[in-house]
Amino acid sequence: xxxxxxxxxxxxGGIQRSESRAQVVARMIDLMKQAKSNGCDLIAFPELALxxxxxxxxxxxxxxxxxxxxxxxxxxxxxxxxxxxxxxxxGFMLGFAELAEEGGRTRRFNTQIIVDKTGTIVGKYRKIxxxxxxxxxxxxxxxxxxxxxxxVGNLSWPxxxxxxxxxxxxxxxxxxxxxxxxxxxxxxxxxxxxxILLGYNTPVHNPPAPDHDxxxxxxxxxxxxAGAYQNATWVVGVAKCGMxxxxxxxxxxxxxxxxxxxxxxxVTRGDELVVARCDLDLGASYKNSTFNFARHRExxxxxxxxxxxxxxxxx
Ligand code: CDV
Numbered sequence: 227x228x229x230x231x232x233x234x235x236x237x238x239g240g241i242q243r244s245e246s247r248a249q250v251v252a253r254m255i256d257l258m259k260q261a262k263s264n265g266c267d268l269i270a271f272p273e274l275a276l277x278x279x280x281x282x283x284x285x286x287x288x289x290x291x292x293x294x295x296x297x298x299x300x301x302x303x304x305x306x307x308x309x310x311x312x313x314x315x316x317g318f319m320l321g322f323a324e325l326a327e328e329g330g331r332t333r334r335f336n337t338q339i340i341v342d343k344t345g346t347i348v349g350k351y352r353k354i355x356x357x358x359x360x361x362x363x364x365x366x367x368x369x370x371x372x373x374x375x376x377x378v379g380n381l382s383w384p385x386x387x388x389x390x391x392x393x394x395x396x397x398x399x400x401x402x403x404x405x406x407x408x409x410x411x412x413x414x415x416x417x418x419x420x421x422i423l424l425g426y427n428t429p430v431h432n433p434p435a436p437d438h439d440x441x442x443x444x445x446x447x448x449x450x451x452a453g454a455y456q457n458a459t460w461v462v463g464v465a466k467c468g469m470x471x472x473x474x475x476x477x478x479x480x481x482x483x484x485x486x487x488x489x490x491x492x493v494t495r496g497d498e499l500v501v502a503r504c505d506l507d508l509g510a511s512y513k514n515s516t517f518n519f520a521r522h523r524e525x526x527x528x529x530x531x532x533x534x535x536x537x538x539x540x541x
Contacts, residue, residue: 229393229506233421234261234269235462237479239496240470243278247303250276253497255310260499262314267343267392269499272466273321273353273402273425274336276304279466280323281371282473284362291375295325295334299347308345315343317392319464321401321425323375324352336376338399338425342390349386351399352379355407366433368473383410385417395420395506398459402426405463406449408456409531415457416519420506422453425464430474442476447488455486458509458517468495484509 236257241250254271261269274280280294299322300308311318317340324337336356340349356378358370385398398414398421405424414422428446432438438445446463454461460483467477477495480488481502490502513519 229395230503231267231392231395231506232265233460233462233481233502233504234264234266235464235479235481235490235492235500236261236269236271237464237477237492237494237496237498237500238272238275238466239468239494240475241278241466243280243471245278247276251303251306255306257497257499258307258310258314258316258318261316261501264499264501266316266501268317268319270319270423270462270464271321271425272464273338273427274323275321275425275466277323278471279427279473279475281358281375282368282471284369284371284374292325295323297325299324299339308341311341311343312345315391317342317388317390319399319423319425319462334376335379336372336401337379338401338423340386340388340397340399340423342388342392344390346390348388348390349384349397349399350381351384351401352377352381353401353404354379354383355403355410357403363433367431368429368433370429370433383413385414385419393506398422400424402428405453406445408453411453411457411459415459415517418513419457419459420509421460421462421504422457423462423464424450425466427466428476430476443478446476446478447480447482450480451482451486451488454482454484455512456517458484458512460484460504460506460509465492465495484512 321338324335336353356372358372360373398419400410404410465479467475479492481490490500
């Protein structure tokens with residue numbers, strides 16, 4: 227039986243601070259309508275898709291910070307996305323700031339979920355590689371305070387089987403900076419992942435290393451293509467991009483096959499739907515040959531990867 231699903235990478239242009247969630251959700255529903263007319267089974271939105279990328283500002287007032295977080299999912303403002311999923315019979319992936327009451331305390335995570343065609347949440351991931359800093363660094367053109375506003379995710383990288391007409395595909399997730407780390411992909415590769423969905427917000431300018439700025443688009447595709455090939459999986463990378471509150475962010479949303487090839491790519495830095503037909507079995511020949519993990523991996527020789535954090539140079 228064919229296991230082809232049609233996937234839409236729903237790139238979103240800048241969201242300004244003055245934009246309400248209702249306005250953003252309306253933009254997302256418009257992209258879902260386009261996806262419906264393109265026959266999509268699944269649509270993927272960017273990281274922290276419901277608001278502007280707030281970690282660019284230093285804030286101390288907890289009430290102000292929490293205006294960017296969701297206390298429930300779906301909540302009143304996000305319910306239309308779940309209703310559209312059911313109406314269009316289309317799954318979706320959504321990134322948002324999550325406020326959770328867990329273990330008797332309030333916790334804040336940079337979170338992504340996968341929702342199936344019946345509007346049921348079938349996968350949840352909390353970002354593990356949080357870039358940036360925790361304290362105000364006024365020398366920067368803009369802040370990147372993910373280490374201040376979020377805890378490190380505590381769910382590792384789960385791979386979830388999605389039924390309800392997503393061909394029992396094995397779906398994994400990562401968020402933005404995770405895509406630069408091979409460990410993120412490999413933990414899911416070891417669960418047989420067939421498609422990784424990931425959203426990102428990547429400024430063109432990198433304050434600690436401005437000489438990298440000209441390479442932002444190249445590095446974006448480099449890491450996702452390598453991760454796709456080395457783990458024989460589809461990778462769907464979705465940007466929030468363009469000019470947002472004076473901060474310019476890269477686009478380049480794309481759908482990458484397990485061959486490592488980009489099969490569809492955005493050409494704008496605004497709201498744009500990128501569509502591809504993805505055969506979930508395409509990675510099988512790689513998983514059975516070059517990347518037959520059970521046959522060729524040598525985990526006994528990889529101990530340093532989990533035992534050591536930073537590099538220690540030899541004498
Ligand atoms: N949102 C991100 O994780 N952004 C980082 C930037 C700060 C480098 C990224 O890896 O794209």
